[in-house]
Amino acid sequence: MSTKPTMKEVAAAAGVSVMTVSRAFRSDASISDDTRERIRNVADELGYVFDAVASNLRSQRSGFVAVTIPSINNANFADTVAALSGRLDPAGLQVLLGRTNYDMAEEERLIGQLLRRQPEALVITGGHHTERARRMMQNAAIPVIETWDLPQEPLGNVVGFSNADAMRVMVAHLSARGYRKIAFIGGDSSFDTRGADRRRGFVTAMQDRGLDPSRLITVGRPPVSMREGAAAMAILLDTLPDTEAVIAVADPAAFGALTECHRRGIRVPDDIAIAGFGNFEISGVSVPALTTIDPFPARMGEQAGELIAGLLRGKVTKNGPTLIEIEPQLVARASTGAG
Amino acid sequence: MSTKPTMKEVAAAAGVSVMTVSRAFRSDASISDDTRERIRNVADELGYVFDAVASNLRSQRSGFVAVTIPSINNANFADTVAALSGRLDPAGLQVLLGRTNYDMAEEERLIGQLLRRQPEALVITGGHHTERARRMMQNAAIPVIETWDLPQEPLGNVVGFSNADAMRVMVAHLSARGYRKIAFIGGDSSFDTRGADRRRGFVTAMQDRGLDPSRLITVGRPPVSMREGAAAMAILLDTLPDTEAVIAVADPAAFGALTECHRRGIRVPDDIAIAGFGNFEISGVSVPALTTIDPFPARMGEQAGELIAGLLRGKVTKNGPTLIEIEPQLVARASTGAG
DNA sequence: CTGAAAGCGCTAACAG
DNA sequence: CTGTTAGCGCTTTCAG
Numbered sequence: 001m002s003t004k005p006t007m008k009e010v011a012a013a014a015g016v017s018v019m020t021v022s023r024a025f026r027s028d029a030s031i032s033d034d035t036r037e038r039i040r041n042v043a044d045e046l047g048y049v050f051d052a053v054a055s056n057l058r059s060q061r062s063g064f065v066a067v068t069i070p071s072i073n074n075a076n077f078a079d080t081v082a083a084l085s086g087r088l089d090p091a092g093l094q095v096l097l098g099r100t101n102y103d104m105a106e107e108e109r110l111i112g113q114l115l116r117r118q119p120e121a122l123v124i125t126g127g128h129h130t131e132r133a134r135r136m137m138q139n140a141a142i143p144v145i146e147t148w149d150l151p152q153e154p155l156g157n158v159v160g161f162s163n164a165d166a167m168r169v170m171v172a173h174l175s176a177r178g179y180r181k182i183a184f185i186g187g188d189s190s191f192d193t194r195g196a197d198r199r200r201g202f203v204t205a206m207q208d209r210g211l212d213p214s215r216l217i218t219v220g221r222p223p224v225s226m227r228e229g230a231a232a233m234a235i236l237l238d239t240l241p242d243t244e245a246v247i248a249v250a251d252p253a254a255f256g257a258l259t260e261c262h263r264r265g266i267r268v269p270d271d272i273a274i275a276g277f278g279n280f281e282i283s284g285v286s287v288p289a290l291t292t293i294d295p296f297p298a299r300m301g302e303q304a305g306e307l308i309a310g311l312l313r314g315k316v317t318k319n320g321p322t323l324i325e326i327e328p329q330l331v332a333r334a335s336t337g338a339g
Numbered sequence: 340m341s342t343k344p345t346m347k348e349v350a351a352a353a354g355v356s357v358m359t360v361s362r363a364f365r366s367d368a369s370i371s372d373d374t375r376e377r378i379r380n381v382a383d384e385l386g387y388v389f390d391a392v393a394s395n396l397r398s399q400r401s402g403f404v405a406v407t408i409p410s411i412n413n414a415n416f417a418d419t420v421a422a423l424s425g426r427l428d429p430a431g432l433q434v435l436l437g438r439t440n441y442d443m444a445e446e447e448r449l450i451g452q453l454l455r456r457q458p459e460a461l462v463i464t465g466g467h468h469t470e471r472a473r474r475m476m477q478n479a480a481i482p483v484i485e486t487w488d489l490p491q492e493p494l495g496n497v498v499g500f501s502n503a504d505a506m507r508v509m510v511a512h513l514s515a516r517g518y519r520k521i522a523f524i525g526g527d528s529s530f531d532t533r534g535a536d537r538r539r540g541f542v543t544a545m546q547d548r549g550l551d552p553s554r555l556i557t558v559g560r561p562p563v564s565m566r567e568g569a570a571a572m573a574i575l576l577d578t579l580p581d582t583e584a585v586i587a588v589a590d591p592a593a594f595g596a597l598t599e600c601h602r603r604g605i606r607v608p609d610d611i612a613i614a615g616f617g618n619f620e621i622s623g624v625s626v627p628a629l630t631t632i633d634p635f636p637a638r639m640g641e642q643a644g645e646l647i648a649g650l651l652r653g654k655v656t657k658n659g660p661t662l663i664e665i666e667p668q669l670v671a672r673a674s675t676g677a678g
Numbered sequence: 679c680t681g682a683a684a685g686c687g688c689t690a691a692c693a694g
Numbered sequence: 695c696t697g698t699t700a701g702c703g704c705t706t707t708c709a710g
Contacts, residue, residue, distance in 0.1 A: 004480065006686095006687060006688085007687070007688065008687080016696080016697090017696070017697050017698080018687090018688080018689095018697090019688095019689080019696070019697060019698080020695090020696060020697075022687095022688065022689060023689095023695090023696085026689095030695060030696090031695065031696080032695065032696095035695085035696090047478045049454050049455060049475075049478075049479070050455050050688095051455070051457065051686095051687055051688070052455040052456050052457070052688095053392060053395045053396050053401060053456065053457050053686090053687080053688090054396050054686070054687035054688040054689090054702095055687080055688055055689070056392045056688090056702095057392050057393050057396050057686090057687080057688075057689095057702050057703070057704085058687075058688045058689045058690075058701080058702050059688080059689060059690080059702085060702070062392060071417075072411060072417040072420060072421065073412070073413070073414045073417030073418065073421075074412070075412045078410075078411040078412030079412065081411060082411060082412075082438075085438075094452065096435065097436050099421075099424075113433065115388050116388060116389050116390070116391040117391050117392065118390060118391070118392050136388075139386045139388075140388070141343065225620060226620050226621060226624040227620065227623070227624055230624060252620075255621075255624070256624055259624050259625060259626050262626040263626055281564060281565050281566065281591075282565060282594075282621070284566070285565040285566055285569060285594070285595055285598050286598060287598050287601040287602055345702095345703060345704085346703070346704070347703080355680080355681090356680070356681050356682080357681090357682095357703090357704080357705095358680070358681055358682080358705080359679090359680060359681075361703095361704065361705060362679090362680085362705095365705095369679060369680090370679065370680080371679065371680095374679085374680090389704095390702095390703055390704070391704095392702090392703080392704090393686095393702070393703035393704040393705085394703080394704055394705070395686095395704090396686050396687065396688085396702090396703080396704075396705095397685075397686050397703075397704045397705040397706075398686085398704080398705055398706080399686070679710105680709100680710085681708105681709080681710080682707105682708090682709085682710105683706105683707090683708090683709105684705105684706085684707085684708105685701105685704100685705095685706085685707105686703105686704090686705090686706095687702105688701100688702090689700105689701095689702090690699105690700090690701090690702095691698105691699090691700090692697105692698085692699085692700105693696105693697085693698080693699100694695105694696085694697080694698100
């Protein structure tokens with residue numbers, strides 16, 4: 001009673017072999033319903049808890065899918081993880097989540113930690129990694145899926161979109177509505193690689209249209225907070241007051257910028273237009289509602305989960321890595337005079 | 340090359356025993372620095388990855404702390420997890436995270452899944468659980484910590500606060516500022532137990548002051564979204580237009596309520612006051628800023644982590660369960676005429 | 679500081 | 695449908 005019971009004890013109590021107990025705890029094993037029922041009851045009474053660690057070692061299957069995200073507290077990444085998790089659950093796979101804090105060095109450390117747990121697949125947010133991290137992932141001999149990006153040199157499978165292209169779409173939208181003096185608010189690009197990609201996309205898109213791409217406000221380390229968005233807007237209004245429209249690297253920053261306008265009595269979109277990225281809930285609720293881009297986070301999670309489930313089922317059917325591109329969608333709302 | 344190298348291969352390549360390789364990968368083991376360095380280099384060249392599964396089985400230590408939260412996408416819970424994780428990291432403990440979706444049945448299922456992985460401790464959000472979940476946790480023979488609540492019958496350790504008392508503080512604040520017709524916006528209380536506790540605290544506090552506690556607007560399942568907060572405010576303004584102040588079960592709902600007022604041209608706090616809970620970032624950024632209550636999520640995570648690290652280190656020093664009560668703090672801002 | 683033997687709790691592989 | 699045997703990769707334990 002003091003020590004935790006094992007299958008051996010359960011087997012003894014039920015009058016069967018250990019192997020039969022093992023079968024009673026798996027779904028696919030061939031065992032009579034009666035026996036299974038009886039063994040499970042005995043196990044329950046003994047307070048037996050299946051030991052997944054021992055099972056994993058012997059079967060060489062951990063049931064883990066390792067997942068890295070920059071931040072736990074981000075609705076976009078959370079939606080991807082929730083959808084991924086929902087798709088993996090029926091396949092008996094559990095998500096082992098780690099956060100990189102938008103830091104490639106931390107990502108490297110984390111990947112090392114996660115791989116020790118023998119995950120069966122690895123889903124990582126982003127397509128930029130340290131050399132060592134790349135090597136670790138390639139050596140791991142498990143399916144790797146990069147998401148939220150369209151990497152130049154994919155490690156394996158990809159379920160993502162082009163952050164740069166998304167900004168192109170947004171610049172096109174603003175340009176079509178007559179805005180020409182457009183600014184960009186973003187974080188320190190040496191950290192947030194997706195943010196850096198968006199900034200690059202903004203600059204390129206502006207140049208392509210013969211517009212001035214130099215209205216760039218850089219705040220601190222990502223994620224850019226609402227408060228930092230407000231601070232950036234304050235700087236923008238003080239230093240470049242003729243700016244006609246602002247694109248923020250993500251919706252929270254865009255909302256922060258909006259609040260700064262409210263505080264100053266500047267009308268949005270009449271005096272200045274504001275747009276974000278991510279289609280966070282706040283973009284649809286704020287007054288005015290914010291124009292944004294929906295990258296379909298849940299869809300990415302589902303597709304990644306689907307891909308993993310398939311790859312792990314048909315272990316041999318490898319016809320090279322899969323690339324699934326998601327098309328982010330412009331959501332035009334009142335903050336840019338639309339909707 | 341095709342199969343993953345084990346310690347055996349590393350040992351052979353380094354010309355030492357498997358045991359010595361094992362020691363080279365642990366921090367406390369007695370081994371010369373030279374040998375360790377050499378072995379690690381050999382291991383790196385072979386692409387060796389330490390197998391935590393085998394290690395866990397033999398040592399009977401998983402290095403996992405299982406943690407359940409209602410939702411991944413919630414800044415409050417995320418802050419608790421981040422702080423907890425930060426405190427456990429130096430102790431070599433990894434967080435194994437699961438989400439309950441605000442559902443006690445799902446929590447029960449999840450706890451069962453998590454316990455199979457042999458976690459060394461269990462941190463759960465909330466103090467309400469199914470009977471079966473309680474039994475599983477008690478049988479697990481590991482430290483259990485309930486957070487974000489002050490349970491009537493704790494399972495073991497507690498690092499939390501009284502949700503009901505927090506509402507008492509908020510009602511006192513509004514009452515002191517002269518508001519008497521106060522409403523409460525919350526979710527379906529059969530799911531969100533903390534929300535239900537807050538509602539109960541609201542009703543009791545109102546009654547204690549001889550105020551009418553019947554202005555209760557119930558929206559859908561938790562978490563109550565910004566949109567639902569706005570919808571609830573719309574109902575409130577339509578059906579009980581003489582309401583002077585509104586308390587929302589959490590800040591996002593409070594912000595939603597605020598936006599509904601903006602849309603209708605109702606001034607906050609001049610026409611109606613609004614307060615929330617959680618001290619989410621938005622409460623400090625919105626215009627006007629929202630009065631709220633800070634439950635110090637990070638502090639709870641730190642304390643829980645500290646407690647676990649201590650319990651697992653001094654395995655025998657059990658002087659009964661620990662209760663750490665956090666005192667939530669009122670943050671008075673413009674939305675209730677303060678600040 | 680280093681090594682040899684034994685075994686953690688379960689399941690693959692085979693037999694019946 | 696059920697049982698026997700062996701062993702997953704590491705670390706505990708004991709010796710040197």
